Amino acid sequence: MSSRMTEAIFLERLNRFLVRVRTDGRAEEAHLPNSGRLRELLVPGARALLREAWHPGRKTKYNLWAVHTGKIWVCVDAQHANDLFLRVVHQDLIVELEGVVTVRQEVPFNGSRVDFLIGTTGDSYAVEVKSVTLVRDGVALFPDAPTNRGTRHLEALMRGVEKGQRGGVGFMVQRSDARSFAPNGLMDPAFAAGLRAAARKGVWVAACKFEIGRGWVGRGERIRVTL
Numbered sequence: 001m002s003s004r005m006t007e008a009i010f011l012e013r014l015n016r017f018l019v020r021v022r023t024d025g026r027a028e029e030a031h032l033p034n035s036g037r038l039r040e041l042l043v044p045g046a047r048a049l050l051r052e053a054w055h056p057g058r059k060t061k062y063n064l065w066a067v068h069t070g071k072i073w074v075c076v077d078a079q080h081a082n083d084l085f086l087r088v089v090h091q092d093l094i095v096e097l098e099g100v101v102t103v104r105q106e107v108p109f110n111g112s113r114v115d116f117l118i119g120t121t122g123d124s125y126a127v128e129v130k131s132v133t134l135v136r137d138g139v140a141l142f143p144d145a146p147t148n149r150g151t152r153h154l155e156a157l158m159r160g161v162e163k164g165q166r167g168g169v170g171f172m173v174q175r176s177d178a179r180s181f182a183p184n185g186l187m188d189p190a191f192a193a194g195l196r197a198a199a200r201k202g203v204w205v206a207a208c209k210f211e212i213g214r215g216w217v218g219r220g221e222r223i224r225v226t227l
Helices: 078-090 148-162 189-201
Strands: 005-015 018-023 026-031 047-052 062-068 073-075 100-109 112-120 124-132 134-136 139-142 166-173 180-183 204-212 217-225
Touching: 005 026, 005 062, 018 047, 018 062, 073 204, 078 100, 078 112, 078 124, 078 166, 078 204, 078 217, 100 124, 100 148, 112 148, 124 139, 124 148, 139 166, 148 166, 148 189, 166 189, 166 217, 180 189, 189 204
Parallel strands: 026 062, 124 166, 139 180, 166 204, 180 217
Antiparallel strands: 005 018, 005 047, 018 026, 047 062, 062 073, 100 112, 112 124, 134 139, 204 217
16 A cells, blocks of 8 residues: 555444544544444544545545454455456456456446446456455355445446346455355345346356455465355
């Protein structure tokens, strides 16, 4: 990471995108770039890593970048997932995207927007990327909060497949202790059903996990997907 990391202690979540931490002996507010619930991670007293992100007009000096579970670091910056996806594409871990030629981001697609439109030597693919931070018994789960927006993205991909377009979903697990991935049907049955329906129609689903360190991210590793 190019920005300097600062250690802190997590104190409390103030609202959806704002937390309070203690660093250098004083309380600070920090931006949380993640709309998930993160209940298993945002525990008062947990070690945290802050990334400096201040610029003129910004109210907070830091972003909350990672939280320590007591065993491992977990990156909670959901915006980082797109960077990780590009990394695993260039590692050739996403075999569905062999021979990448062009990459466009935030592209209108079938009444929605997709994170990437990727052109390969053989075809082009609309790809939606999701950040995953929840792991239970070795299974990475998404979402950790209901996501109507995520379900709409799946519907757009399915409409594309019906028109002969290609599409996929990449789940970037920003922690190292997952052995497999599955949709979190208990939290959001509609998203889980939508993901299974999309896969049946031909939308590919891939998941990769990453080791997270004190301000660094290791190479990606593809993990099994169970729908």
